[in-house]
Amino acid sequence: MTGLRYLDNVVTLQLDAGKCIGCGMCATVCPHGVLAIDSRKTRVVDRDACIECGACARNCPVAALTVKAGVGCASAILHGWLTGGEPSCDCQGSC
């Protein structure tokens, strides 16, 4: 993803290192190399590359990771604002 980075200091990713058992599942599923295993514990190595997809939190067996997961899509967010509900894709299944 060289040259393609989105906004800094916005993501909701939180790691509770105390709970982490170092299984490495989060680092495996992250599509942007945000997480890495460092001496048997997960460490956030590139926080601003996080896209809040929620893969790490979903696959953490001890719930050490939390993130407000969702779709990074303007029309989905607009849809959420207009309907007062959660952001959701309303683009004929394209996303």
Add this chain to the structure above:
Amino acid sequence: MATALTFADHLGHWQMRWGLGRMRYRVAPGLYAVGAPDADSPVLVTANYKMTVDLLRCELLGIPAWLLVLDTKGINVWCAAGKGTFGTAELIRRVAESQLGEVVRHRTLILPQLGAPGVAAHEVKQGCGFRVIYGPVRAADLPAFLANGLQATPAMRRVTFTVVERLVLTPVEITGMLPRIFWAAGSLLILGGIGSQFFSLNAAVSRGGTAIAAGLAGILTGAVLVPVLLPWLPGRMFAVKGAFAGLLIAGAGAMIFGSRLGILDSIALLLALPAVAAWCAMNFTGATPFTSPSGVEKEMRRTLPFQAVALLAAGICWVAGAFLS
């Protein structure tokens, strides 16, 4: 299932890229055999969007495997995982329904890595006894992944967004906007006719037509040019990239047609085209694999007021121009 695509498959893919009948492009969920798999062959889990299944089976030439196709309502793996239809419950249900435990001796499911937002590997293990292994992001890396003892290299785990990957997404951006484009064009024709003679059909066609052309230029800038030039345009926010590219195009337009447009229409062009381009560029965030919802929301809160004000000011300049000329 064959590992080669027919002409009909290629035609179908082309239609999908233009957004034609996309919600009907599905494969029936269930267990499929590719080649002549046996009880030790790998089980690959995928979504039931036909283009997804096609891309996967093409990579399996000479690799006997089982395909477990989940019911994702015809949506690709990544988006279905986000919605939860490519999810833990559907996977466990599909494993049971297909009696996979009796078809294969091993207890391993290979999932595409981009299915991970919807599937909890540890819950699948509890729910049906199968262990989930996340394979590479791209189906093209599957043969190497399988040959390497189910080990993915770091490169296989990273999402890319190359110029070709960006370009194939642009037609559907445009076709998705077509209904709104028709409404906007109709409104511009009516607004274009308003002037000192109350309403003129000639003005509707000439002024309205010019405005439609400017609007289309803004759409093409935001929905095609910005995606292609994405890494090289300034700013992190897509709307900023769109406004910048739009200003360049509008500036060129004002220089070429400025004498014919007049001062007010030129100002309207310089305001409206970047605003439309910014809006379209902002909507491309949904097609990219590197924008977070928190970031997109921040970008929208920051830039939408500017887009609205620019468009409103452009409209005022344009309509005022008809009365003053």
